[in-house]
Amino acid sequence: MTLGQKIRELREHNQMLQRELASKLEVGDGYLSKIERDQKVIKREHLKTLSTIFKCPLKELEALWVATKVYDIIKYEETGLEALRVAEEQIKYNETYAKI
């Protein structure tokens, strides 16, 4: 599940048109179309609005948003999965030693 898929799912589940949702977010509907197709990433602040409109946990949307950013980096990388492992190791290491 990508963020775009999630947004589309929420919108359709609420029988809303792109035009309607786009106007709530104050963007053009062409832009929203791209967002739902993961051709663009929505502005992070918009997640709050989505969370309110669709009564969906903000954390869930945020995790998808961050995942999109991560995926954009690794999608064409041969070493993508290996890199994920290393990044996970790094975050766990830093959590352990509270270096942040």
Next chain:
Amino acid sequence: MTLGQKIRELREHNQMLQRELASKLEVGDGYLSKIERDQKVIKREHLKTLSTIFKCPLKELEALWVATKVYDIIKYEETGLEALRVAEEQIKYNETYAKI
């Protein structure tokens, strides 16, 4: 293990000074210092040079390089680990359906 740590390890293992390695890479030694401390990310093209100088597999350096990019995104994210899971799911999904 971060990319910076790896580079320092390789350099010290070969008893090379920052100044020396920096000149091989044609950058300043202040910059290399930051790279080894993960305050800056080395240019990707430099990985080939490092791989040659230290006879270290390029793939390994590349995985660390990509991991650094990923880690930079998630390091301050509460949902970092969750996002890694989602990104992994996405890459596996796409590998399965060969959508790339």
Next chain:
DNA sequence: TATATTTGACCAAATTAAGTCAAGTCAATA
């Protein structure tokens, strides 16, 4: 045909990349 969505080309503004340089720190030593 009308309505909804997608796409491509384009854009300004903001951010990041890829460094430099000089001053500062730190340890060993003459």
Next chain:
DNA sequence: TATTGACTTGACTTAATTTGGTCAAATATA
């Protein structure tokens, strides 16, 4: 203790890339 050599840091720069869109035309879809 003054010096030296290796490294670190902070402030800065310039160019390239990304962000966050718009709009009109093309394309489904009913």
